[in-house]
Amino acid sequence: MSSADETLDRIKAQVEEETPNDIEIESVAFEGPELVIYTPDAQTVANRDGIVRNLAQTLRKRINVRPTQEALVPPNEARARITQTIPEDAGVQNLDFDRQTGEVFIEAEKPGRVIGRHGATLDEISASVGWTPEVVRTPPMESSTVSNVRNYLKQEREERRDILQRVGRQINRPTTADEDWVRLTTLGCCREVGRASFILSTPESRILIDCGDKPGAEGEVPYLQAPEALAAGPNSLDAVVLTHAHLDHSALIPILFKYGYDGPIYTTAPTRDLMGLLQLDYLDVASKEGRTPPYESQQVRDALKHTIPLEFGNVTDIAPDIKLTMHNAGHILGSAVCHFHIGEGRYNVAFSGDIHYKDTRLLDGAVNDFPRVETLVLESTYGGKNDYQTDQSDSERVLRDVINEAYEKDGKILIPAFAVGRSQELMLVLEEAMRKGDIPTMPVYLDGMIREATAIHTAYPEYLREDLRQRILYEDENPFLAEQFEQVDGGDEMRQDIADDEPAIILTTSGMVTGGPVMSWLRLLGSDPDNTMAFVGYQAEGTLGRQIQRGQDEITLGDTSGPRAERVSLKMGVETVDGFSGHADRQGLESFVETMHPRPEKILCVHGDESSTNQLSSALYQKFNMRTHNPKNLETFRLS
Numbered sequence: 188m189s190s191a192d193e194t195l196d197r198i199k200a201q202v203e204e205e206t207p208n209d210i211e212i213e214s215v216a217f218e219g220p221e222l223v224i225y226t227p228d229a230q231t232v233a234n235r236d237g238i239v240r241n242l243a244q245t246l247r248k249r250i251n252v253r254p255t256q257e258a259l260v261p262p263n264e265a266r267a268r269i270t271q272t273i274p275e276d277a278g279v280q281n282l283d284f285d286r287q288t289g290e291v292f293i294e295a296e297k298p299g300r301v302i303g304r305h306g307a308t309l310d311e312i313s314a315s316v317g318w319t320p321e322v323v324r325t326p327p328m329e330s331s332t333v334s335n336v337r338n339y340l341k342q343e344r345e346e347r348r349d350i351l352q353r354v355g356r357q358i359n360r361p362t363t364a365d366e367d368w369v370r371l372t373t374l375g376c377c378r379e380v381g382r383a384s385f386i387l388s389t390p391e392s393r394i395l396i397d398c399g400d401k402p403g404a405e406g407e408v409p410y411l412q413a414p415e416a417l418a419a420g421p422n423s424l425d426a427v428v429l430t431h432a433h434l435d436h437s438a439l440i441p442i443l444f445k446y447g448y449d450g451p452i453y454t455t456a457p458t459r460d461l462m463g464l465l466q467l468d469y470l471d472v473a474s475k476e477g478r479t480p481p482y483e484s485q486q487v488r489d490a491l492k493h494t495i496p497l498e499f500g501n502v503t504d505i506a507p508d509i510k511l512t513m514h515n516a517g518h519i520l521g522s523a524v525c526h527f528h529i530g531e532g533r534y535n536v537a538f539s540g541d542i543h544y545k546d547t548r549l550l551d552g553a554v555n556d557f558p559r560v561e562t563l564v565l566e567s568t569y570g571g572k573n574d575y576q577t578d579q580s581d582s583e584r585v586l587r588d589v590i591n592e593a594y595e596k597d598g599k600i601l602i603p604a605f606a607v608g609r610s611q612e613l614m615l616v617l618e619e620a621m622r623k624g625d626i627p628t629m630p631v632y633l634d635g636m637i638r639e640a641t642a643i644h645t646a647y648p649e650y651l652r653e654d655l656r657q658r659i660l661y662e663d664e665n666p667f668l669a670e671q672f673e674q675v676d677g678g679d680e681m682r683q684d685i686a687d688d689e690p691a692i693i694l695t696t697s698g699m700v701t702g703g704p705v706m707s708w709l710r711l712l713g714s715d716p717d718n719t720m721a722f723v724g725y726q727a728e729g730t731l732g733r734q735i736q737r738g739q740d741e742i743t744l745g746d747t748s749g750p751r752a753e754r755v756s757l758k759m760g761v762e763t764v765d766g767f768s769g770h771a772d773r774q775g776l777e778s779f780v781e782t783m784h785p786r787p788e789k790i791l792c793v794h795g796d797e798s799s800t801n802q803l804s805s806a807l808y809q810k811f812n813m814r815t816h817n818p819k820n821l822e823t824f825r826l827s
């Protein structure tokens with residue numbers, strides 16, 4: 188008998204002891220971070236006051252109660268009963284039975300109507316059919332990513348269960364180490380922006396946090412071969428934790444599966460979907476540019492299959508001695524500040540990932556309230572001493588002026604933007620300005636992945652700001668579905684028609700003009716002085732966006748050195764509107780630390796160029812009298 192089986196036997200005895208005698212416990216199992224209890228009396232356990240809560244407290248585990256096979260009404264019969272129970276206006280689209288877990292997934296347009304008051308309808312369903320109902324919202328905008336991910340995970344259900352059970356055994360293995368230390372190693376994003384990656388290790392476990400690429404610097408990848416990282420083999424890692432989907436944090440995660448890693452990835456559900464979208468696009472761009480991608484689409488699917496989605500605020504065991512809690516980071520949809528609790532109160536470290544301190548139209552500001560935290564690893568993108576951004580309301584006014592001027596000239600407004608985050612923020616600004624009459628209502632064309640990324644946002648309204656969530660969910664005024672937003676889906680022919688037509692706004696990728704449909708738009712619109720290009724995001728050194736911003740007035744498109752190279756002389760107006768960044772500015776970073784509860788003892792300033800991390804590090808030291816560092820890559824800190 189393995190030690191994991193012994194542990195389970197012991198836990199089963201404990202569960203039996205803690206539950207009333209009339210409840211039969213058939214078996215218990217680990218699935219990922221959860222302890223699953225199988226019982227013919229699942230309904231009673233779920234409904235009787237306090238049973239699950241008590242078990243969770245006594246066992247210090249997340250508990251999931253599931254019915255045994257005999258307790259399940261056959262699917263055909265169950266389908267009929269469920270359909271009768273749920274009110275018609277819930278808009279049920281699909282019922283899907285998972286025999287292994289005893290769950291029935293109910294996809295509906297209005298989950299609230301399926302759930303009922305205080306869960307009354309759900310209770311009625313499980314009492315009647317024995318299956319545990321799980322409600323899934325039909326995205327208000329069709330998203331191929333969301334449906335592809337859902338279908339794929341459904342298809343891989345059996346293998347996923349094996350993965351979860353293996354992960355569960357790993358997390359609950361008996362601990363062997365008798366020493367006590369915590370170390371943190373930097374594998375990238377120190378004194379640079381890009382290739383975010385860290386290793387958090389104890390004598391017992393090893394966690395990889397983020398694994399990104401460095402935009403514009405092919406081949407500069409995280410130091411995964413370092414002795415602290417994968418040198419001991421890919422499965423010396425207990426877990427991968429992903430703060431958010433941007434490629435400078437997520438691009439190289441699939442390569443771990445190519446190397447043979449088969450452990451879990453912990454992140455939020457929206458980050459999982461956005462990560463899939465962006466990684467597949469990353470492969471697409473690489474092959475279009477004639478580069479050999481570092482992994483294949485199969486490894487992107489492997490990453491999805493191994494992802495265990497977490498909700499904000501849920502404390503989760505990810506290793507025998509490490510608990511992870513994710514909190515809203517305010518940066519993009521699903522982005523998280525990741526808090527690690529190590530040992531029984533031994534040490535606490537929080538990784539900010541990328542943060543936005545203030546509320547934006549799309550998201551609440553970053554959470555900085557924790558039970559305990561000794562070390563903070565803090566991003567420093569705008570940590571330089573002059574990195575102050577304009578207030579968003581001022582930025583919006585400037586943008587409205589730019590649009591009004593271009594409209595009066597009968598021109599087009601071309602806005603390059605990142606598909607995820609900035610585009611949705613701008614859509615909200617434009618929709619409101621048009622609704623209030625601050626700018627004329629005109630078509631807003633969405634080109635590239637923007638529409639798809641927006642659809643993913645509407646599939647996860649609970650991650651958006653309260654007022655926006657209400658608009659998407661309950662009042663038929665989803666701003667993203669406003670009439671003026673139109674998808675460009677007819678290629679260059681459609682673009683030509685748009686260019687020949689009335690004034691319009693064009694939101695298009697890529698955000699730094701490094702490729703994608705914005706290049707076609709430059710060809711079509713660039714030589715007409717009545718048109719305007721408006722930059723709303725950071726333009727990195729070395730990108731075409733930065734060159735245009737600096738006044739370069741001739742650009743080469745297409746095969747830049749070959750015979751098909753095409754020169755366009757730029758006569759369109761060029762404007763820069765600050766203040767729409769997804770990152771906290773210098774003031775925001777200081778405020779995040781100043782109002783943080785509790786104040787950490789130590790801060791590592793990372794994810795910024797050398798002067799930014801340096802200046803932020805010394806400012807925080809002077810202002811708050813705490814130990815601060817701006818580490819290089821490949822440094823290791825002993826935290827405890």
Ligand SMILES: [Zn+2]
Nearest residue numbers: 431433518541
């Ligand atoms: Zn980011």
